[in-house]
Amino acid sequence: MVIGEAAKASGISAKMLRYYESIGLIPRPPRTGSGYRIYGAHEVETLRFIRRARDLGLSMDRIRLLVDLWHNRARASRDVKRIASAHVAELQHRIAEMTAMCATLGELIAACHGDEAPECPILRDLAAGGGREAVLF
Amino acid sequence: MVIGEAAKASGISAKMLRYYESIGLIPRPPRTGSGYRIYGAHEVETLRFIRRARDLGLSMDRIRLLVDLWHNRARASRDVKRIASAHVAELQHRIAEMTAMCATLGELIAACHGDEAPECPILRDLAAGGGREAVLF
C-alpha cells in the first residue's frame, strides 16, 4: 500500500501520515526503490487506532502513550484507564467552562431585544465588567 | 499610561496589546518622543471590553465586530444579538461533541478493570472501531 491507499484505508490524510512519521508517532515505513512509502495491514491498523483516539479528542501525547501500551503485551490496564480518565477530566473541565460561558451569554441574549435600537444588555455587560448588577439592571 | 500599566489595568499582557494592534483590533496609540506607546482611560476601557469578550470565548473576529458595534452609536442591538447567538450555537455544538466523547469514554472506563492485567476494553474499542459490539462484548 502506498501512502494514498493507506490514507483512504485509515481515514487519515497523506499529509498527516507524513506528519505523524515526522514527530515519531509512527515508525518510518520502508520505501520502494523510487522513494514511495510502503504501508502494510498492521500499520493501517495502527493508523485506524490513532484515528479513533483522535476522534475521541485525545491529544497526540496521550495517543502516543496509548499506542505504546496497545503494542505492549505486558501493559497494565490501569495505565490505560489512567490516561483515559485524565482525558475525560480535561474534557469535563472544558465542558464546564463552555457551559458557564453559554449560561452567561444566554442570559444576556435573552435580555436583548434584538431590534433596531442601539440599547443592548450584551454590550452593556461587556463594557461594565460582567458583574451581576449589570445583568439585573 | 505606558504599555505595562495598560496591561495591568486591562488584564491583557503587553505582548497581546502589541499583537491586537498589529492585527488592527485596536488603533495604534500615540507615542512618546522615544517611541513608547501611550494609552488613555478610554483605550483601557476598550481593552477591558475585549478582555471580557475573550473570557466568554469569543473569537477575535467576533470581538472585532462587537467592538465596532459598541463604538457605533447607530448600531442595532439585533446585530449584537446575532453575533452572540452564533457564538453560543458554536459553543453548544462543541459542548455536544465533547459530551459525546465523554459518554463513550466513560463507558469504556467503567468497563476497564484498571488493574495489572493487559486486557483492556478501552484499547479493544480503539482497535476494533468503536462499534457498539466492541463495547458490549
Add this chain to the structure above:
DNA sequence: ATGGGGCTTCCCATCATGGCAAGGTAAAGC
C-alpha cells in the same frame, strides 16, 4: 553617572492541519 527595570522590534515556537509548488514516478491508453 550608573544600575535596574521597562520599553522597542524582530524572530521563533506552539498544535494539528491544509495548501501550494516543483519535480520525479507509475500505470494506462494510443
Add this chain to the structure above:
DNA sequence: GCTTTACCTTGCCATGATGGGAAGCCCCAT
C-alpha cells in the same frame, strides 16, 4: 514508445492566540 494522468516526494507557508527570548534604547532613582 510516447503521452497523459494521477500520484508520490520534499519543502515552505499559513492558521490563532499566546509566550519566550534577544538586542538595543530609555527613564528614573540612587
